Each structure stands twice: as C-alpha cells, then as structure tokens.
Amino acid sequence: MKKLSISLCMACLTGIMAAGCTEETDSDKxxxxxxxxxxxxxxxxxxxxxxxxxxxxxxxxxxxxxxxxxxxxxxxxxxxxxxxxxxxxxxxxxxxxxxxxxxxxxxxxxxxxxxxxxxxxxxxxxxxxxxxxxxxxxxxxxxxxxxxxxxxxxxxxxxxxxxxxxQTARVVINIKNAEAATDADVISSVVIGNEKNLVLSGKYTAPTRVNVTTGTWDISGGTMGTITPKDITASGSGDILKTYAALVIPQNMSEQKFIAVSLRDGNTYYYTPQSTDADLKSGTQYTYNITVKHGYLEVMTVKTGGTWGGGEETTNVTSKILKKGFTADDLKIGDYYYSDGKSSDGGYRKYTDDSFVVLDIKPVLTDPSTGAERTCIGIVYWVGDITGEDPLLKRDKPNCTHGLVVSLWDMSAPDNGEIEMTWTYGGYE
Incomplete structure (x- = not known):
C-alpha cells in the first residue's frame, strides 16, 4: 500500500508537469x-x-x-x-x-x-x-x-x-544669371505648357504588384491648361537668378512647347524638348537649368534617378525656335481645310535649324466658334505670295488664290480625263 501511494503521487506530479508544458492557447495570445x-x-x-x-x-x-x-x-x-x-x-x-x-x-x-x-x-x-x-x-x-x-x-x-x-512628377526650373537675364526684374513670367497643351488631371490606378510604388495614369480626356509654377527661393548658387517648381501630372511633353520664359521687353522664348527630356514620370524630379540667350533658350536638363533627390544624369540641350509661320495659329503646310472655308492646325512644325516635326493632331469636324458640323475636304500644301509665281496659279479667278489646298477627292473629272479642282473663297465647287 505504501508503494502504491508513492506511485500514485508520482503519477499525479508527472501529469501536472505535462500540463505545464502545453502550447499557449489563443486566449493567451x-x-x-x-x-x-x-x-x-x-x-x-x-x-x-x-x-x-x-x-x-x-x-x-x-x-x-x-x-x-x-x-x-x-x-x-x-x-x-x-x-x-x-x-x-x-x-x-x-x-x-x-x-x-x-x-x-x-x-x-x-x-x-x-x-x-x-x-x-x-x-x-x-x-x-x-x-x-x-x-x-x-x-x-x-x-x-x-x-x-x-x-x-x-x-x-x-x-x-x-x-x-x-505620384506626380516635379518640375524645377532654374533661370541662370547670364546673357539676357541678369536681373530678376527682367523676367515677366515663367509658364509650363502653352496654349492649353498640358494635361492637368487624369484617372489614377494605385499599384497592386509587389515592390511597385507608383500607380498608372490615364490622361485621355483630362483637363488641359498651363501651370504657373511656384516661385521658390533660389538654390543658393551664385549663378542662379530665379528658381521655380511645379507638380505635374505624368505625361510626355516631347516636341511641344513645354516651358515659356517671358521678359519685360515683350519677348517670349520657348523650350521644346526632344526625345525623353520631358517624358514626365511619377515620383521623378526633372530640373531644367535655363540660360536666356538673346533670341532663344539654352537648356541643361538634370534627370533624377527614380526618386526626387536620387542619382542625377545631366544633358545639355538647346531649345528649338519655330520659324515664323509655323505655330498652331498660322496657316501652313499640312493644315486641314474644311467645307465652311476655314482651316485648322495640322501639326506641322518647322524650326530655325530647318528640322521639322509633325504632331499627331486630328481634324476638328465641329466649328469651335459656332458648333456647326463640317467636313474636311482638303490639306494645305503651299502657302505664299503668288506674285511672280506660275501664271497658272492666277488663271480664271484673279481675286482667288489658287494652289493652296489639295483636295481629298476628285472635285470634277472633265471629258478630257484631266482632274480639275476649282476653289472659291469661303467654300468649294
């Protein structure tokens, strides 16, 4: 009996010890x-x-x-x-x-x-x-x-x-203290974009993939305009006259008037970036160090690597200056001609160095001033003073300039098989 009692006590103690070694319960966590x-x-x-x-x-x-x-x-x-x-x-x-x-x-x-x-x-x-x-x-x-x-x-x-x-891009503009801008008072304004060519809004989708920190943007249908950047304290460098900064919806401003610098003397100079110099990405800072020359802008671009303040890659570029007669408002080669006798920008741009680019601009089939529908009937292919040109350009209608527009289809086909295009001012026949 004595031995049995001892054995039972030992068994109870072992059970107690075993219970003390069980895992922590959910209630304990x-x-x-x-x-x-x-x-x-x-x-x-x-x-x-x-x-x-x-x-x-x-x-x-x-x-x-x-x-x-x-x-x-x-x-x-x-x-x-x-x-x-x-x-x-x-x-x-x-x-x-x-x-x-x-x-x-x-x-x-x-x-x-x-x-x-x-x-x-x-x-x-x-x-x-x-x-x-x-x-x-x-x-x-x-x-x-x-x-x-x-x-x-x-x-x-x-x-x-x-x-x-x-999730936006940051644009920093440094105006250097040199050439035509040696006094801050000579700068009238600095604007990002021109004639509402800059997207100010877009649809945003947050990233879902691992290690992806920036979302995607759909800027089709976004509000268009320009941005007046914030006039901030100069960088502290003695050669910087003024510094501006703006937050911009990600977009590509290549081959478009991107930065306009206007002076008090009435002159405005534009920077038209090439390639990827203004392909603006989320979370990236783009710095443009600009020297205002007498007649154009000299631009040095500084691209940050991946994040604002990251590694920098510097490129020297010179802004292209459009030749007179090749802006959006000018009648020029490639413009669209309509059944109401009006024309609109076809996207052709020619620069002072004789290089050119054709922007992807579609016909405007609704007259923006009246709302009336119209048809694109031709493309401008020649602009100039007909004085001294081939007299065939002045035949039949002395008060009408001929040879400016090529028809999108045959206007008439006489019996002799020759195609004849007869245009009148304000319409076609």
Missing part, C-alpha cells in the same frame, strides 16, 4: 481591447527634399494621412515634425492578438479639405488634378499626392514604417 493602438512611422521614400507641402519639405502635425487596414480607413497625423515621423490617431486601429499581421496601405492628398475626411476616407483617389496656379495661395501644396504601397506589418514587427512615394 489575445491582447486587451483598446490597450495596444497601431502606430506607424512615415517617410517619403528616397528624398533629400521631401514632400511638397511645407516650406522646408518635411511632414508637419497639420498633415492628414489616410491609413487603410482591410476595408476600414482612418485618419492619422504626424505626432512630430520632420521626414521620418510617427503617425498616430485620435481614433486608431488596435492590435487584437500577439500573432496578428495586417496589410497596411496609406495615402496623402495635398488638398486641405481632406482634413475633415473628404477624399481620404473615400478610398485611394481614382483621379487627381494639379492646380493651374501653383504660385498663389496653397496651389502648390494642394497639388501634392503621395501613396504608400501595401505592406504586411505584424504586432511584433520592429519595422512599422510606411514608405510614401510621390
């Missing part, structure tokens, strides 16, 4: 409700000059950031200033379990109206617009749009950072 709020750190990825909104380019506690966990969105704000800041909220998400992992994404919209919710709590913006005047008021700040791609963060993660990337 659960955290008290409302005790462990989710906080994050936020930095703008790879920048030496960070976000656009503040004078010194850093986050402030007045910035409102949308943070999404699953299908729920809450507003966070930096609890301190700087680039690498802590994000906290008055109504935060909470950790519920020690082994919990959440997928987090976030975005920042420069429009100050988002402070009360607005587009932030409605989800990632599906469209975005930049302000046409970024020099007055908050236009520059309101054009800013940042996105932090989805990231898995666990309760035990030591890295709870959210890396934000600019």
């Amino acid at each position: 659960r955290l008290p409700d409302g005790k462990y709020p989710m906080t994050f750190t936020a930095a703008v990825d790879g920048l030496t000059v960070t976000r656009a909104g503040t004078a010194d380019g850093e986050w402030t506690d007045a910035d409102w950031i949308a943070v999404q966990v699953s299908d729920e969105i809450k507003i966070y704000a930096p609890s301190n200033n700087g680039n690498n800041v802590t994000l906290t909220s008055d109504d935060p998400f909470y950790w519920q379990s020690k082994d919990e992992t959440k997928t987090i994404r976030a975005w920042y919209c420069g429009d100050s109206s988002t402070a009360s919710g607005g587009i932030n709590t409605g989800g990632v913006p599906t469209s975005w617009s930049v302000q046409p005047d970024q020099n007055e008021g908050e236009g520059y700040q309101q054009s800013d749009f940042l996105y932090a791609a989805p990231k898995d963060i666990s309760f035990g993660s030591t890295d709870k950072s959210l890396a934000f990337t600019h």
Whole structure:
C-alpha cells in the first residue's frame, strides 16, 4: 500500500508537469481591447527634399494621412515634425492578438479639405488634378499626392514604417544669371505648357504588384491648361537668378512647347524638348537649368534617378525656335481645310535649324466658334505670295488664290480625263 501511494503521487506530479508544458492557447495570445493602438512611422521614400507641402519639405502635425487596414480607413497625423515621423490617431486601429499581421496601405492628398475626411476616407483617389496656379495661395501644396504601397506589418514587427512615394512628377526650373537675364526684374513670367497643351488631371490606378510604388495614369480626356509654377527661393548658387517648381501630372511633353520664359521687353522664348527630356514620370524630379540667350533658350536638363533627390544624369540641350509661320495659329503646310472655308492646325512644325516635326493632331469636324458640323475636304500644301509665281496659279479667278489646298477627292473629272479642282473663297465647287 505504501508503494502504491508513492506511485500514485508520482503519477499525479508527472501529469501536472505535462500540463505545464502545453502550447499557449489563443486566449493567451489575445491582447486587451483598446490597450495596444497601431502606430506607424512615415517617410517619403528616397528624398533629400521631401514632400511638397511645407516650406522646408518635411511632414508637419497639420498633415492628414489616410491609413487603410482591410476595408476600414482612418485618419492619422504626424505626432512630430520632420521626414521620418510617427503617425498616430485620435481614433486608431488596435492590435487584437500577439500573432496578428495586417496589410497596411496609406495615402496623402495635398488638398486641405481632406482634413475633415473628404477624399481620404473615400478610398485611394481614382483621379487627381494639379492646380493651374501653383504660385498663389496653397496651389502648390494642394497639388501634392503621395501613396504608400501595401505592406504586411505584424504586432511584433520592429519595422512599422510606411514608405510614401510621390505620384506626380516635379518640375524645377532654374533661370541662370547670364546673357539676357541678369536681373530678376527682367523676367515677366515663367509658364509650363502653352496654349492649353498640358494635361492637368487624369484617372489614377494605385499599384497592386509587389515592390511597385507608383500607380498608372490615364490622361485621355483630362483637363488641359498651363501651370504657373511656384516661385521658390533660389538654390543658393551664385549663378542662379530665379528658381521655380511645379507638380505635374505624368505625361510626355516631347516636341511641344513645354516651358515659356517671358521678359519685360515683350519677348517670349520657348523650350521644346526632344526625345525623353520631358517624358514626365511619377515620383521623378526633372530640373531644367535655363540660360536666356538673346533670341532663344539654352537648356541643361538634370534627370533624377527614380526618386526626387536620387542619382542625377545631366544633358545639355538647346531649345528649338519655330520659324515664323509655323505655330498652331498660322496657316501652313499640312493644315486641314474644311467645307465652311476655314482651316485648322495640322501639326506641322518647322524650326530655325530647318528640322521639322509633325504632331499627331486630328481634324476638328465641329466649328469651335459656332458648333456647326463640317467636313474636311482638303490639306494645305503651299502657302505664299503668288506674285511672280506660275501664271497658272492666277488663271480664271484673279481675286482667288489658287494652289493652296489639295483636295481629298476628285472635285470634277472633265471629258478630257484631266482632274480639275476649282476653289472659291469661303467654300468649294
């Protein structure tokens, strides 16, 4: 009996020890409700000059950031200033379990109206617009749009950072202190775009693939216009007279009037980029160091590698100057001629170095001044003074200029088989 009692006691003790070695239960992993709020750190990825909104380019506690966990969105704000800041909220998400992992994404919209919710709590913006005047008021700040791609963060993660990337492009223009611009007062204006050739808005799709930090843009149907850039403090270099900056919807401005510099003397000079010198990408800064010559612009482009403030690649270029008579408003070779006797730009551009380009411009089949429909009946192929030209150009109708337009079809076919095109001013017959 004594031995049996001892054996039973030993067995009970062993059972107690075995029970003490079981795995931690789910209830042991659960955290008290409302005790462990989710906080994050936020930095703008790879920048030496960070976000656009503040004078010194850093986050402030007045910035409102949308943070999404699953299908729920809450507003966070930096609890301190700087680039690498802590994000906290008055109504935060909470950790519920020690082994919990959440997928987090976030975005920042420069429009100050988002402070009360607005587009932030409605989800990632599906469209975005930049302000046409970024020099007055908050236009520059309101054009800013940042996105932090989805990231898995666990309760035990030591890295709870959210890396934000600019979804617009940034254009910086440095006017050098040289040649025709040695005094800031001689500069009347600096404008990005010309005659509403710059896209100011577009449809936006956030990235979904791993390690992709910028979304895609559809700029078809976007609002067109120009941008007055923000006049900011010069870079500090003695050879820089003025510095301007603007946030721009990603687009390619190749072969278009991209930057216009107007002087007080009434002259305006344009920079028309070639190749990829103005193929503007999300999250990338493009710097144009411009020397205003007497009659044209000399431009040195500085492209950053991937992110604002990243590695730089420098290229010297000289702006092309259009010859007189080859702007959008001039009648020129390639323009469209309509059944109402009017014409429109066909996209042909010729420069002072005799090079040329043909822009992809379609006929305008509705008269913009009257709204009336019309038909494109011909293409301009010759423009000039007929005085001294072949007299055949002046036959039949002395008050009508002949030979300017070639018909898109046979106007008439006489019995002799020759094709005859007879034009009258203001129409055709």
